[in-house]
Amino acid sequence: MDYLLCSMIRNVVLFLIFNLIGAANLLAQGSFSIGLLKYSGGGDWYANPTALPNLIAFSNKNLGANISAEPVTIDAGNPEIFSLPFVHMTGHGNVIFSSSDAENLRSYLIGGGFLHIDDNFGMDPFIRPQLKRLFPELELIELPPSHPIFHQKFDFPGGLPKIHEHDGKPSQAFGLFWEGRLTVLYTFECDLGDGWENPSVHKDSEPTRQKALKMGANILQFVLMANDPVKRQ
Numbered sequence: 193m194d195y196l197l198c199s200m201i202r203n204v205v206l207f208l209i210f211n212l213i214g215a216a217n218l219l220a221q222g223s224f225s226i227g228l229l230k231y232s233g234g235g236d237w238y239a240n241p242t243a244l245p246n247l248i249a250f251s252n253k254n255l256g257a258n259i260s261a262e263p264v265t266i267d268a269g270n271p272e273i274f275s276l277p278f279v280h281m282t283g284h285g286n287v288i289f290s291s292s293d294a295e296n297l298r299s300y301l302i303g304g305g306f307l308h309i310d311d312n313f314g315m316d317p318f319i320r321p322q323l324k325r326l327f328p329e330l331e332l333i334e335l336p337p338s339h340p341i342f343h344q345k346f347d348f349p350g351g352l353p354k355i356h357e358h359d360g361k362p363s364q365a366f367g368l369f370w371e372g373r374l375t376v377l378y379t380f381e382c383d384l385g386d387g388w389e390n391p392s393v394h395k396d397s398e399p400t401r402q403k404a405l406k407m408g409a410n411i412l413q414f415v416l417m418a419n420d421p422v423k424r425q
Contacts, residue, residue: 233288
């Protein structure tokens, strides 16, 4: 049995254990990591370098989480992704998932993983076809303001907040649901990740940054602390 297969089996087992004990129990037992997705196609997957570390620090402080301070950069086709309960993806441009990338991501998401995609303005025409490659049988569904993801630690009665203005369009949150479970969240015309960055990067006001961080913490809480599939609908 080659190393890649052994590694994949090991990580699938770890991921199954994570789902069996529940995210809340895992949070209580010790620290864990979340991921930043690296993809092909030339898009800047590395955009907003201070975003996830700031969101992690905010969530650890306000949610009582114990997430490792630095996210793990993970290739879309890497079987190590199975050890991460939450993966974030951002960028402005082209996105390409190879066949092996798509197979790995699909297996990860069907198995209980979660992918948050934040369009950093310009990704939309590229990510939608790639999502169709991942789940040809599913359609993106817009989440209503009543969805639980907007009503975790922090309440957003109007749904997804608007952080940066681009085309004058309203912010929208879309989801892919696998067997009733929200498994991919796509935030569009919003720029949550920009709001998570250091204040000096985009010169956002503190209320705007807090709004972005609170929504990001809601997403993490929804995924990591409300691990019951019924609660993640």
